[in-house]
Amino acid sequence: MSRLESMQRRITAQIDGLNWAAARIADLSGEVLELGLGNGRTYDHLRENLPDRRIWVIDRVLQPHPSCMPPAEDFLQGEADEMLRALAHRGVRAALAHYDFGYGIKEKDVAEGARLSPLIAALMVPGGIVVSQQPLTGFRPVRGPDTIAPDRYHFYQAL
Numbered sequence: 001m002s003r004l005e006s007m008q009r010r011i012t013a014q015i016d017g018l019n020w021a022a023a024r025i026a027d028l029s030g031e032v033l034e035l036g037l038g039n040g041r042t043y044d045h046l047r048e049n050l051p052d053r054r055i056w057v058i059d060r061v062l063q064p065h066p067s068c069m070p071p072a073e074d075f076l077q078g079e080a081d082e083m084l085r086a087l088a089h090r091g092v093r094a095a096l097a098h099y100d101f102g103y104g105i106k107e108k109d110v111a112e113g114a115r116l117s118p119l120i121a122a123l124m125v126p127g128g129i130v131v132s133q134q135p136l137t138g139f140r141p142v143r144g145p146d147t148i149a150p151d152r153y154h155f156y157q158a159l
């Protein structure tokens with residue numbers, strides 16, 4: 001598969017996965033976590049589809065497309081571990097988390113996902129949905145949309 005095709009699969013998985021998750025949390029109260037702002041594409045999709053939910057955004061850098069700048073009061077700039085602890089300290093409770101951190105080095109990304117999993121779990125309401133680029137631990141795996149290959153994106157429910 002070419003890198004272009006791989007990129008196409010990733011973007012399709014993100015769109016379908018986030019739409020699926022937004023529908024799944026319709027009856028749950030709670031906020032949203034966007035873990036990895038990057039260019040702001042998935043953040044923009046979340047805010048379009050979940051306009052009534054507060055979206056907390058974490059990234060170590062603030063470099064989105066200018067049209068995708070989160071409100072300053074919803075953006076936490078810094079390392080994920082410390083920022084997730086800061087959200088817990090504020091009492092944030094999330095119905096949906098989208099995990100899109102990563103270096104692009106598989107072993108490092110899997111290890112980081114495992115390390116951050118309990119910090120994310122502490123923020124989730126029971127039954128909340130986690131949509132993730134990386135495998136996470138300590139959540140109940142659930143089958144995402146049929147359009148996404150099972151190992152391409154990961155879907156979990158908070159216990």
Ligand SMILES: C[S@@+](CC[C@H](N)C(=O)[O-])C[C@H]1O[C@@H](n2cnc3c(N)ncnc32)[C@H](O)[C@@H]1O
Binds near residue numbers: 037100
């Ligand atoms: C793949 S990009 C996110 C792409 C974004 N979701 C989008 O649609 O444009 C990953 C982002 O996560 C951030 N990041 C990765 N690991 C991090 C960590 N441990 N703490 C804070 N930010 C991190 C990087 O700075 C980068 O901007």
